[in-house]
Amino acid sequence: MNKDLEKLSCKDIVELALLMPKKFDDLRLNNEPVLNELNCTKVIIKSKKQLPGKRLSIIAYSYNWECECTITIFNLRPFHNALFAINKELIIYGKLGDFAGLLQFINPKIIKDSGEITANYLIKGVSDKEICKIKNKYLTYEALKEFNLLDEHIKLLLIMKENSQEAMKLLNSKELNECLKFVEIYHHIKRLNETYKNDTLYKKIKTFDINKWLKSLPFKPTNDQINAINDIKNDLESIHHKIRIVMGDVGCGKSLVIFAAALMCYPKKVVLMAPTSVLAQQLYNEAKRLLPGFLKILHFVSSKTKLMQDELKEANFVIGTHALLWASLDDATLVMVDEQQRFGAKQRMKLKDLATNDKENPHYIEFSATPIPRTTALIHSDIYSYSFIKELPFKKEIETKLITIANSNELFNHIKSENKQNHQAIIVYPLIEESKSSSYKPLESVISFYEKNFDKVYYTHGKDKEKDNILLQFAENGNVLLSTTIVEVGISLPRLSIIVIVAPERYGLSTLHQLRGRVGRNGVKSYCYLLSKFEFSDRLIKFANTLDGFKIAEIDLENRKSGDLIDGDVQHGISFKYFDESADFDILNKAKNYINNLN
Secondary structure, three states: OHHHHHHOOOOOHHHHHOOOOOEEEEOOOOOOOOOOOEEEEEEEEEEEEEEOOOEEEEEEEEOOOOEEEEEEEOOOOHHHHHHOOOOOEEEEEEEEEEEOOEEEEEOOEEEOOOOOEEEEOOOOOOOHHHHHHHHHHHOOHHHHHOOOOOHHHHHHHHHOOOOOHHHHHHOOOHHHHHHHHHHHHHHHHHHHHHHOOOOOOEOOOOOOOOHHHHHHOOOOOOHHHHHHHHHHHHHHOOOOOOEEEEEEOOOOOHHHHHHHHHHHOOOOEEEEEOOOHHHHHHHHHHHHHHOOOOOOEEEEOHHHOOOOHHHHHHOOEEEEOHHHHHOOOOOEEEEEEOOHHHOOHHHHHHHHHHOOOOOOEOEEEEEEOOOOOHHHHHHOOOOEEEEEEOOOOOOOOEEEEEEEHHHHHHHHHHHHHHHHOOOEEEEEOOOOOOOOOOOOOOHHHHHHHHHHHOOOEEEOOOOOOOHHHHHHHHHHHOOEEEEOHHHHOOOOOOOEEEEEEEOHHHOOHHHHHHHHOOOOOOOOOEEEEEEEOOOOOHHHHHHHOOOOHHHHHHHHHOOOOOOOOOOOOOOOOOOOOOOOOOOOHHHHHHHHHHHHHHO
């Protein structure tokens, strides 16, 4: 069975049942001609004439309609003359039209046998007959019932494996469409839950009292921050819970929640993995500034891995990047991943596994600055617990402007004005080097222009080995930074008031939102310019009109697909054939309720 399913890229019987034909061909002879529809008729060729422009005009007599019809062949080839020989009988199939009062077929198919309804799946490398054979072999009521599908859905799916008039009528019906949506999302959630079974046992710990520390902070935490901290506290004091994701908009203050989680575990060890060395350094500096002095904090640096082993054993709070994946962490009580959207699922799980020993599992938390739609959250709610931080410590004043390259002088004058106020600007380019497929200039070709027109210009990109040092130099001394999207996550830039995103149509809204979130961190009036050569789409116009990351996630969902959590470390790209995450919330709720009732 597995080999047959592999041919059709199906993982199991349910996916096979969800494989629908693109269309049905009704090859039964029509009793009456039906205009503008596909018709099948048996004819005898009466005459033919070759016309200019490689055309062949044929007069044929239809036996079952008892009248003449015309057949027009475009792009005439030598074999057509033999195929449509005078007095030859054929069964033809195609769309029937009307030409000068005569029934007309244009380039019809020649059918060997009539009298059948056939399904067309249009799957490369596998014939329709073979697909029908596989479906008839494996799709039974008993096989589908093993997956706990509803009887009403099983009935429809079994009808659709047949080449029948009933299946043909059902193909584009609302009844079948809702069935396919329900079965697809139900099956996805079931597989998801089986892959991430919540049977992990954690060691229940007595949390360190952090109330005195919270009151001593130089600022007052928001209600959402406190709620997230309490959620983590409850997890730490429990032996069985779901993986927690702390989901916060850009600039919401997730770092404070990270530090609170680390302090609550004192004197036990906590590990935090960040996606870049600049961000790891920044988190380390902030932790040293805000956390009590008795907490031993270690910045785990990849270049000093061997030298830091002794310090690693003594540390209470270890902050590092991917280098942690090769460290000895089996005594960690809590593992945290910041900006989890920047890591693959396998990387995140590897860090968690490194901290697991024979006796106990570490508690595990992921932090993300990429808000997700409520549909995505509900799909994953059986394996994840969510804490949402929507309140911002201060009101962000960011104006998003849509501007064409033809009007870029306005932008350059604004950058100079902001520089005079000791404010900074970043211009994000989509390319480093020249590309024949791009209509935009690459970063390397514009450096001289900016150096000529602006002071204290810096530039870097992902391939630059000195990028971390350059970002630090820019933070302290720069006016303008030319970069790629490596600035999406990283060093704090309190003087940054302008970010320019060149070719915004190339990016997903979550990336645009992350980049825009680099400005206005300290409440400074700030600006995000979307600089394009083309007209702005509705997607970008909607993005410009809101700063709410959760609203942006809903807009973005209409243009992308959710992450594949079942089959590896893909962050985005899973495609539902029928279920629409942006529109089918009610069907999702029904599927979730059905799954809960099964359990």
